[in-house]
Amino acid sequence: MFDVSIEDAIPPAFLYSLLALTVAYHIFAPLCSTVKQQSWILTTISSAAMSLSSLPLFFLYASSRGDLRGIRSTPWTESTGRFFQAYLVADLLMGVIYYRSKVNLLTGWIHHTIYIFIVEYACRQGWSHLFALCAVMEIPTFLLAIASLNPRFRSDVVFAMSFLATRIVLHVFLCVSMVASRHHVTNDSYGPGLIMACIFPLHAFWFYGSLKGFVKRAKSPKPQPVSQGTVTASGFTSLRARSWMLPRRRGSLRQAVRAWDRLELRKAAGRFGDQVYAYVGLERLPSGEPQQTGAKTESSF
Incomplete structure (x- = not known):
């Protein structure tokens, strides 16, 4: 056709x-x-x-x-x-x-x-x-x-x-x-x-x-380079404050995690519990008890 x-x-x-x-x-x-x-x-x-x-x-x-x-x-x-x-x-x-x-x-x-x-x-x-x-x-x-x-x-x-x-x-x-x-x-x-x-x-x-x-x-301001060899007083103070606060925060988190396990609320937390464990440097054993490890873990936050 x-x-x-x-x-x-x-x-x-x-x-x-x-x-x-x-x-x-x-x-x-x-x-x-x-x-x-x-x-x-x-x-x-x-x-x-x-x-x-x-x-x-x-x-x-x-x-x-x-x-x-x-x-x-x-x-x-x-x-x-x-x-x-x-x-x-x-x-x-x-x-x-x-x-x-x-x-x-x-x-x-x-x-x-x-x-x-x-x-x-x-x-x-x-x-x-x-x-x-x-x-x-x-x-x-x-x-x-x-x-x-x-x-x-x-x-x-x-x-x-x-x-x-x-x-x-x-x-x-x-x-x-x-x-x-x-x-x-x-x-x-x-x-x-x-x-x-x-x-x-x-x-x-x-x-x-x-x-x-x-x-x-062309009109946007260019970023000013910062000398790596110069350490300001405010920056040094901030660095010392962060280095002093970090161990205390990790210690508080470890105590909270252990209390979390004792109250048996870990199952209700889901994946959030895994993220907390990874951040504080603890690994879970098959029995459910946390174990501290010296290996450096990456935070998933």
């Missing part, structure tokens, strides 16, 4: 990319020590691939002084769009399974869903080359992602400059070019230009937020 193959319904580039990204996540996830790092694995891979894929088109766009007529859709630009769609789907799927707390409503579900449809619209209209060109804006995303995986690569200045250059300045140029060249590039359609114009306020808001963060960190 329906003569539609799976290749027509779901492009192979999307399926292969989704499989590759899923495998890549499970390879690199065990190397991450935090959930936050795991949540940035796919973003790092995607932003790196998209940035590299866009560079030939960006150089062509820059060398032609903003003329889009020399850029055409190819199977490569089509595959680039399908790869980005696969990343969006994979990030949501892996997020639901492994890092749900890091996938929020705005930058996760809403953002990814909207971009899935934007890429689909561009590919169906034959404008995949325009989307692939705009993928150069993923350079700031890569810088942010790689810094999230390893803080040693973090540079607020480099990130801010790349964001300003791509998602603010270049964004404006691309928006103007798409509107000005619509007769030759998009068959007089304002679609790409309108999409770019709608996205720009979000980029401007993000950039404004990053600038506010820089100013706030």
Whole structure:
């Protein structure tokens, strides 16, 4: 009844990319020590691939002084769009399974869903080359992602400059070019230009937020280093007071524990009794009698 193959319904580039990204996540996830790092694995891979894929088109766009007529859709630009769609789907799927707390409503579900449809619209209209060109804006995303995986690569200045250059300045140029060249590039359609114009306020808001963060960190007072060789009188007095009070507190706790056992209320105390025993340095024998031990125990408080 329906003569539609799976290749027509779901492009192979999307399926292969989704499989590759899923495998890549499970390879690199065990190397991450935090959930936050795991949540940035796919973003790092995607932003790196998209940035590299866009560079030939960006150089062509820059060398032609903003003329889009020399850029055409190819199977490569089509595959680039399908790869980005696969990343969006994979990030949501892996997020639901492994890092749900890091996938929020705005930058996760809403953002990814909207971009899935934007890429689909561009590919169906034959404008995949325009989307692939705009993928150069993923350079700031890569810088942010790689810094999230390893803080040693973090540079607020480099990130801010790349964001300003791509998602603010270049964004404006691309928006103007798409509107000005619509007769030759998009068959007089304002679609790409309108999409770019709608996205720009979000980029401007993000950039404004990053600038506010820089100013706030610059104005915050830096902690003054304390010399380790200097011992103040108040600190010495406090240290002596703590060292004098600690044995008395432990002795009081030991007496309370022994009285606790004599009254046979230990069973009603549950796990709290175990914590008290661990703190005062006592171990329980199978018979229930406490026994002092010289081993240092860690408090579970």
